[in-house]
Amino acid sequence: AQSVTQPDIHITVSEGASLELRCNYSYGATPYLFWYVQSPGQGLQLLLKYFSGDTLVQGIKGFEAEFKRSQSSFNLRKPSVHWSDAAEYFCAVGEGTGGFKTIFGAGTRLFVKA
Amino acid sequence: DTGVSQDPRHKITKRGQNVTFRCDPISEHNRLYWYRQTLGQGPEFLTYFQNEAQLEKSRLLSDRFSAERPKGSFSTLEIQRTEQGDSAMYLCASSPGTGGSNEQFFGPGTRLTVL
Numbered sequence: 001a002q003s004v005t006q007p008d009i010h011i012t013v014s015e016g017a018s019l020e021l022r023c024n025y026s027y028g029a030t031p032y033l034f035w036y037v038q039s040p041g042q043g044l045q046l047l048l049k050y051f052s053g054d055t056l057v058q059g060i061k062g063f064e065a066e067f068k069r070s071q072s073s074f075n076l077r078k079p080s081v082h083w084s085d086a087a088e089y090f091c092a093v094g095e096g097t098g099g100f101k102t103i104f105g106a107g108t109r110l111f112v113k114a
Numbered sequence: 115d116t117g118v119s120q121d122p123r124h125k126i127t128k129r130g131q132n133v134t135f136r137c138d139p140i141s142e143h144n145r146l147y148w149y150r151q152t153l154g155q156g157p158e159f160l161t162y163f164q165n166e167a168q169l170e171k172s173r174l175l176s177d178r179f180s181a182e183r184p185k186g187s188f189s190t191l192e193i194q195r196t197e198q199g200d201s202a203m204y205l206c207a208s209s210p211g212t213g214g215s216n217e218q219f220f221g222p223g224t225r226l227t228v229l
Contacts, residue, residue: 036220043118043205043221043222104149105156
């Protein structure tokens with residue numbers, strides 16, 4: 001069965017520091033991969049997605065992610081974190097035609113310290 | 115606002131009661147999804163509609179749960195004989211359903227508390 005693992009339950013970074021959130025997936029074919037962000041009291045918002053092509057994808061709010069098939073990973077990065085980035089981040093894999101059924105990881109909560 | 119809307123935003127009920135939630139997707143989206151999210155976890159897929167057809171249901175969706183999308187627009191999720199374990203955030207999402215992608219747009223969720 002498809003699965004998504006986010007090894008870090010929470011991460012704390014200083015404002016202005018770089019960020020990398022880890023994600024590993026288990027999927028037999030080429031996956032549809034997503035990163036979502038959920039702020040307190042807010043709905044899930046898509047940061048970026050990968051379906052094919054360039055393995056480095058750019059998203060909103062200055063985020064990027066790199067698909068590494070050999071490592072079954074899709075890590076999220078940001079060069080300089082802002083206090084407003086504090087939120088819960090979910091990696092997800094889509095299965096089925098067009099990736100309609102989305103399997104989410106347990107999430108990583110990001111804390112940003114001044 | 116043309117995003118996904120859900121109603122109600124919060125529901126408190128007593129064990130054994132029935133509850134119904136509504137989701138209004140983005141108007142041109144023909145795919146609609148329901149997820150359940152418990153504290154500290156990511157959303158768990160419950161079911162999925164392509165227009166009015168319910169194409170897949172998770173094993174998580176017991177017989178007490180039923181979802182409908184009668185006209186291919188809004189959807190309802192009903193939970194019968196609620197149990198305390200049903201307490202969770204119920205999320206609805208929609209997507210265009212065309213092309214090779216499946217970017218899902220999520221609503222704010224309905225938080226259910228079963229006493």
